[in-house]
Amino acid sequence: PPSPAAAPPAHVPLCPQYLPPTAVNTTARLAALRDTMRAHGVHAYIVPSTDAHMSEYIAERDSRLGWLTGFTGSAGTVVVTQDKAALWTDSRYWTQAERQMDCNWELQRTIWIESIGLWILEAVPVGGNISLDPFLFSIDTWNSYSRALHGSGRTLLPIETNLVDQVWGDQRPPPPSSEIYSLPEEFTGSSWQEKVAGIRQQMEQHIRRPTAPAGAGSEVSFLAGLFNLRGDDIPYNPVFYSYTLLTDTSI
Numbered sequence: 001p002p003s004p005a006a007a008p009p010a011h012v013p014l015c016p017q018y019l020p021p022t023a024v025n026t027t028a029r030l031a032a033l034r035d036t037m038r039a040h041g042v043h044a045y046i047v048p049s050t051d052a053h054m055s056e057y058i059a060e061r062d063s064r065l066g067w068l069t070g071f072t073g074s075a076g077t078v079v080v081t082q083d084k085a086a087l088w089t090d091s092r093y094w095t096q097a098e099r100q101m102d103c104n105w106e107l108q109r110t111i112w113i114e115s116i117g118l119w120i121l122e123a124v125p126v127g128g129n130i131s132l133d134p135f136l137f138s139i140d141t142w143n144s145y146s147r148a149l150h151g152s153g154r155t156l157l158p159i160e161t162n163l164v165d166q167v168w169g170d171q172r173p174p175p176p177s178s179e180i181y182s183l184p185e186e187f188t189g190s191s192w193q194e195k196v197a198g199i200r201q202q203m204e205q206h207i208r209r210p211t212a213p214a215g216a217g218s219e220v221s222f223l224a225g226l227f228n229l230r231g232d233d234i235p236y237n238p239v240f241y242s243y244t245l246l247t248d249t250s251i
Contacts, residue, residue: 030085037080044124046131047164049073059173061174061175065078069085069105071097071100087101088115132158132159176231180231182228
């Protein structure tokens with residue numbers, strides 16, 4: 001009789017004979033990411049659905065979670081280890097995730113960072129490094145992960161080189177390059193100079209006398225509104241990618 005087929009490697013799950021035609025085969029992408037993780041000494045890598053501006057809606061270039069998993073919902077978090085991969089998302093997207101992801105992925109029906117932390121503690125041995133791209137996480141989210149892993153013997157390690165981008169390579173869409181244009185004052189209510197003056201007045205009156213408003217300088221919708229400018233870097237959103245440092249004397 002013929003010899004039985006060799007068992008698949010431990011990190012390749014046994015798939016059912018039928019997967020929805022909408023499911024994306026992510027085996028090669030995950031294998032490449034895991035190679036990159038090993039090269040950086042990373043045991044678990046966290047990938048969010050946001051961009052560097054914490055936007056809810058993002059450009060295709062920033063859809064790292066979507067490219068890696070096949071899941072195109074607007075909210076989710078992914079963790080990849082050397083032998084596991086999981087997506088956390090809310091109840092709006094459970095059915096969609098089941099239809100878009102192949103059997104490399106576990107669907108976790110929650111969004112809580114505590115749940116992600118517990119999963120990581122089970123999947124990563126003591127001494128392991130849990131890494132992420134710090135540009136894609138707020139300070140509050142970083143602190144939440146830090147608390148979830150505190151005292152566990154695992155290290156939360158930021159890596160400024162995005163590992164998904166490395167794997168995505170030349171196939172990653174280019175940066176948006178469309179024109180930024182001004183809105184006439186008749187549509188904006190007040191000039192950008194008046195808006196800047198109002199912010200500076202609030203800074204001056206604030207009890208802590210800040211020299212620059214924290215956080216607002218990276219939120220693309222706020223900056224479009226502040227300077228009465230519009231663009232289309234993100235589909236169906238009149239915004240453009242930018243950062244601003246506004247102080248009491250300069251912009």
